[in-house]
Amino acid sequence: MDPVERLATLDALQQEAAGCTRCRLAEGRTQVVFGVGDPNADLMFVGEAPGFHEDKQGYPFVGQAGKLLDKLLAGIGLERADVYIANVIKCRPPGNRDPVPDEIEACEPYLFRQIELIEPRVIATLGNFATKLLSGRQLGITRVHGQPQSVTLGGRQVLLYPLYHPAAALYTPRMLTVLEEDFARLPGLLDLESHEPAEPEPEPELAAATPAEQLGLF
Ligand code: SF4
Secondary structure, X not given: OOHHHHHHHXXXXXXXXXXXXXXXXXXXXXXXXXXEEOOOOOXXXXXXXXXXXXXXXXXOOOXXXXXHHHHHHHHOOOOHHHOEEEEOOOOOOHHHOOOOHHHHHHHHHHHHHHHHHHOOOEEEEEXXXXXXXXXXXXXXXXXXXXXXXXXXXXXXEEEEEEEOOHHHHOOOHHHHHHHHHHHOOHHHHHHHHHHOOOOOOOOOOOOOOOHHHHOOOO
């Protein structure tokens, strides 16, 4: 698909999503938060769901977590216009509660179609929900952060790179340090991907989920 056709198709998908009532989250939203950035981006970020500010402004990551994401991007010489940013869920869950499985199931076709159209080489998943959905595995983010893995999405091999969610890192200095370290590896991964296809990472050791993971926090 050429860039013009790609942009037109993405716009049409955004228009379709704007009136979506596939799940209960349509009732409480101000607007659908579809995604923002370069439709031809090599690097895509996928977070969880819009919060209060995102719901009001219509863009993902515009609150404090968004400011941190901007800072992390600047640290590797990028800005928002260079990447594409979206969420698993396009409408704000009431009170910022976690999305529930039937809401994810209803909304995920939009994300999968976005990935298919944008064709990123690297997808950085922010937090548990995006990581589990796009990896197809139930391993929590504390176990898999910073470990690139090759997955098939939208009919293509993509390098999935799980990161802590900036909102969680805002209040936990140790997590912020890890997020900064993981983030610093992104340019190398993008460079690697431009030269050779991704090799699958070995399966992380399966172990029982921690209580925090069971709660969906990490
Ligand atoms: S969350 Fe997704 S599926 Fe649910 S109403 Fe919003 S756009 Fe539609």
